[in-house]
Amino acid sequence: MIIAFLLPALVLYALFVLYPIFQSARYSLFDWNGLEPLTKFVGLDNFREAFRADQFQGAFKHNVILVVLSLVLQIPFALALAVLLDQKLRGRAVLRTMFFAPYILSEVVTGVVWRQILRPNGLLDQSLGSAGGSGLVHAWLGDPDVVLFSLFFVISWKYFGFHMVLLLAGLQQIPRELGEAAAIDGATPWQRFRYITLPLLGPTMRVSIFLSVIGALQLFDLVWVTTKGGPINASATMATYLYDQFRRGQFGYASSVSVIIFSLSLVVALLYQRFALRRDLQGAGVGA
Amino acid sequence: MLDTAPIRALPTARSARVRRRAVRTLLYVGALAVLAVVIIPLLFAILGGFRTTSQLVKDPVGLPHPWVGTNYREILSSGSFWRQVWNSSLIAMLTTAVVLPAASLAAFVLARYGFKGREAIYTLFTLGLLFPVAVAILPLFIVLRQTGLLSNPLGVALPQAAFALPLSIVIMRPFFRAVPKELQDAAAIDGCGAFRFYWSIMLPLSRPVLSTIAVLTIVSSWNAFLLPLLVLTDPDTVTLPIGVNNISSQYSTDTARVLAYTTLSMVPALLFYAVGERQIVSGLTAGAVKE
Numbered sequence: 001m002i003i004a005f006l007l008p009a010l011v012l013y014a015l016f017v018l019y020p021i022f023q024s025a026r027y028s029l030f031d032w033n034g035l036e037p038l039t040k041f042v043g044l045d046n047f048r049e050a051f052r053a054d055q056f057q058g059a060f061k062h063n064v065i066l067v068v069l070s071l072v073l074q075i076p077f078a079l080a081l082a083v084l085l086d087q088k089l090r091g092r093a094v095l096r097t098m099f100f101a102p103y104i105l106s107e108v109v110t111g112v113v114w115r116q117i118l119r120p121n122g123l124l125d126q127s128l129g130s131a132g133g134s135g136l137v138h139a140w141l142g143d144p145d146v147v148l149f150s151l152f153f154v155i156s157w158k159y160f161g162f163h164m165v166l167l168l169a170g171l172q173q174i175p176r177e178l179g180e181a182a183a184i185d186g187a188t189p190w191q192r193f194r195y196i197t198l199p200l201l202g203p204t205m206r207v208s209i210f211l212s213v214i215g216a217l218q219l220f221d222l223v224w225v226t227t228k229g230g231p232i233n234a235s236a237t238m239a240t241y242l243y244d245q246f247r248r249g250q251f252g253y254a255s256s257v258s259v260i261i262f263s264l265s266l267v268v269a270l271l272y273q274r275f276a277l278r279r280d281l282q283g284a285g286v287g288a
Numbered sequence: 289m290l291d292t293a294p295i296r297a298l299p300t301a302r303s304a305r306v307r308r309r310a311v312r313t314l315l316y317v318g319a320l321a322v323l324a325v326v327i328i329p330l331l332f333a334i335l336g337g338f339r340t341t342s343q344l345v346k347d348p349v350g351l352p353h354p355w356v357g358t359n360y361r362e363i364l365s366s367g368s369f370w371r372q373v374w375n376s377s378l379i380a381m382l383t384t385a386v387v388l389p390a391a392s393l394a395a396f397v398l399a400r401y402g403f404k405g406r407e408a409i410y411t412l413f414t415l416g417l418l419f420p421v422a423v424a425i426l427p428l429f430i431v432l433r434q435t436g437l438l439s440n441p442l443g444v445a446l447p448q449a450a451f452a453l454p455l456s457i458v459i460m461r462p463f464f465r466a467v468p469k470e471l472q473d474a475a476a477i478d479g480c481g482a483f484r485f486y487w488s489i490m491l492p493l494s495r496p497v498l499s500t501i502a503v504l505t506i507v508s509s510w511n512a513f514l515l516p517l518l519v520l521t522d523p524d525t526v527t528l529p530i531g532v533n534n535i536s537s538q539y540s541t542d543t544a545r546v547l548a549y550t551t552l553s554m555v556p557a558l559l560f561y562a563v564g565e566r567q568i569v570s571g572l573t574a575g576a577v578k579e
Contacts, residue, residue, distance in 0.1 A: 001482055002397045006409065009394035009453055012386070016428065016450035017416055023427035034430075081322065084315055095319055097565060098326055104561045104568065105554055106511035108529040112536045112550050113333045116543055123332050123348045130349065157325070165569055218420040221513040225533060239422045243514075246426055258423040265418045 021262070027255035034251040046256035055233055056257065059241040062148055066155070066237070067216040074156045075208060078163035079201075083193070085164070086171045096168070100161040107158070111225030114154045115141065141227055144234035151235050155222060159215070163208050170204025171197065206276045210269075217265055330554075337548030344544050359548035369552065371524065372531040375441065376556075379516070379527060380509040382445035383452065387505050388498060390449065391456035396486050398457065399464035400472065410461070416454035421447070421515050429518055439522035448509055456501045463497040464490060503567040510557060528553045 028047070031040040050056045081099065085092045102110065117123040118140040125137045140150040174197060182192050198205075220239035223229060229236030229244065236244075238261050245254035336344055337359050339352040363369050397403075398410050421428070428447055437443030467490065475485050491498070513529050520526045526534070535549045561568060 002401055002403050005393045005397040005482075005486075008390040009413075009457070010409075012390055012446065012450045013413065013416065013453050015431070016447040017419060017424065017453075018412075020424035020427035020431060021419060023430070024424060027427065034426075081319075084319060087315070089315065089319070095323060098323055100565075100569060101330075101558070101561065102326060104507065104557050106513065106529045106532075106557065108511075108513055108532050109550050109554050109557075112532055112546065113329050115536075116336070116547060117329055117332060121345070126348055157329070161326075214418065218422065220420070220422045225513070239420070242422065243425075251426060255426055258426065262419065262423045266415075269418055 024255045024258050024262075027252050028259045030252040032252035033249045035249075040252075042252070046253045047260070049253065050256055050260060055236065056238070056241055058233055059229075059236045059238045062235065063217055063219065063237050065148060066152060066219065067213050069149075069152045070155075070212045070216050071209060073152075074160055075163055075205075075212060077156070078160045078208070079167050079205075081160070081164045082167035082171055083197070085168055096165065100165055102158045103162045105158070107221035108225050110154065110158050111222055114157070115226055118150055118154075142231055144231055147227060147231065147235045151223060151226060154226060155216075155219070158222065159212075163212065166208050166211075167201065167204055170201050174200045206272075210272055210276070213268060213272075214265055217268065218261065333547045333551045333554070336544055337551045339544050341542050341544040344547075356544075359545050360552065363545075363549055363552055368523075368531070369549070372526060372528045372553075373556065375520075375525055376510055376527040376529075379441050379444050379448075380506045382441055383448045383509045384502050384505045386445060386449035387452045387456055388502060391453050391501065392460060392491065392494070392498065393486070394453070395457045395460035396464055396490060397482075399461045400467075401482075410457075413454050413457050416451070417458070419451070421451055425514060425518065428515075432519055437519070439520055439525045441525065443519045444512070444516050444527075445509075447515060448512060449505075452505050452508065455504070459501060460494070460497055463494055467493060499567055500570060503564050506560070507557070507568060510560075528556075 027038070029041060029043060030038050031042045031045070032038055085096055085099075089095075120139055120142065124140065128134060128136050138146060141147050178196050178200075179192050182196055187195070218239055219237045220243065223235060223237050223240050224243065227235045229240040233241075238257065242254050242257040242261065245257060332348065335352055336348065338355045338357065340356050343352060343356070394413070398406060432438055432443045432447070435443075437446070471489065472485060475489060480488075511529060512527070513533070516527045516530050517533070520530060532550050532553050536546045539545050
């Protein structure tokens with residue numbers, strides 16, 4: 001009886017998720033162009049090649065930079081806005097709706113529109129020019145030294161609303177009385193934020209950080225539409241590198257890259273789960 | 289941050305009020321600045337569609353003068369745009385129609401019955417939260433080629449449904465768990481079998497969580513890029529995001545047309561958001577906040 005209930009989900013999951021991932025792991029051990037029979041077994045050579053390849057190392061570095069930027073800039077920014085919208089502010093419902101809107105748009109729409117804004121002599125350059133800041137005009141997506149940061153801005157534009165809403169939901173679960181009691185005892189707003197809000201927001205923060213890290217490690221759509229990883233791979237991520245190799249028919253090699261991305265995500269998830277869960281349990285023991 | 293200085297002396301009531309007002313104004317200015325950054329790209333796209341490309345090159349700021357309606361008119365009267373709207377809708381509906389029954393049936397037994405290997409199966413599903421489609425895209429492509437599902441809406445819908453299972457099951461299980469055991473016992477005494485209980489009692493009680501999953505699935509299907517890009521090789525079968533991507537490289541010099549096309553492709557998503565904001569926001573954050 002139980003099997004009958006599980007069967008549709010299991011079949012679907014096995015056929016379109018588990019089997020392809022198993023196959024990826026298998027292909028990664030072969031030198032294979034996707035057409036000929038799978039005969040040239042090369043062991044771990046593909047992995048060795050990937051770890052040695054400058055392009056993959058570069059892509060990995062870009063992923064790490066994006067992870068760090070998200071944690072240092074995007075999440076604090078989202079938190080600041082969440083705190084702001086947690087106040088009794090007129091129009092905050094409208095603000096919340098608008099801030100979340102970019103998250104609903106597809107990566108393709110986001111990428112295409114921003115590409116037009118950031119292109120040479122586009123909206124941004126012309127606005128800067130007419131505001132007297134023509135010295136700031138830049139090849140936002142064309143300069144290898146700048147493109148990753150432009151891309152990070154676009155990523156933040158699309159995703160900050162999601163983190164903001166998440167953190168706002170967390171903030172609203174914190175009992176107001178705590179802050180009010182502290183205020184009566186003379187705590188400044190900063191002290192209340194630092195010693196009451198932030199610790200109690202811990203679990204939500206950890207979820208937000210986790211999603212942000214995993215998302216940045218697996219980033220593909222937005223990068224592909226906006227820059228295709230260019231110019232000269234300056235904005236390539238591991239996933240765009242994987243797709244590039246796939247398009248060149250390097251099926252075996254590309255599979256090893258996908259195994260690397262997945263393993264990395266898994267390791268991050270397991271470490272984080274262990275670390276974060278233990279923290280949460282300790283918090284529960286000390287508090288409440 | 290706001291008001292971080294330690295209080296040195298108790299301010300008089302009046303200066304405190306002035307200060308509060310100043311802080312408040314500052315907060316509003318900050319919020320409005322962010323609002324501008326969010327809205328300007330959207331306005332730029334919408335208004336850009338009402339210009340000609342040469343107007344756009346000369347002056348992308350401000351209102352179009354004169355307003356040009358040809359871009360929008362041409363796209364709306366072209367068959368390919370509407371076909372893409374239909375393809376996107378069809379694939380979103382198919383995906384949802386597969387996810388809802390498959391995930392709810394599985395989540396139902398995973399929530400309400402004790403059996404050997406239950407937690408192992410549940411863990412297997414949760415692991416899927418870590419697989420982006422990109423990681424499995426290559427073998428997936430081969431599977432779809434072998435089963436003849438390339439350029440077929442099902443070739444996108446079935447894998448999408450499969451990849452949506454983990455999150456759906458993770459969100460549904462606690463919800464199904466919360467239904468009191470007594471209800472099931474009473475139903476069993478009245479001779480109500482497991483499927484009957486699932487169908488006539490569990491599902492009607494779970495309408496909120498079902499609509500959350502449906503909304504979530506529709507949004508991610510509507511926006512999906514990589515899978516349809518690879519699977520839908522026949523131009524007649526492509527979805528809106530692929531259409532936008534194609535137009536933007538095909539007419540890369542006709543910026544105004546690209547912006548008009550992009551704007552029109554945003555409209556259904558934004559309308560859907562306007563109608564279902566609550567569901568969307570709670571759906572997208574539910575999985576995360578509840579862990």
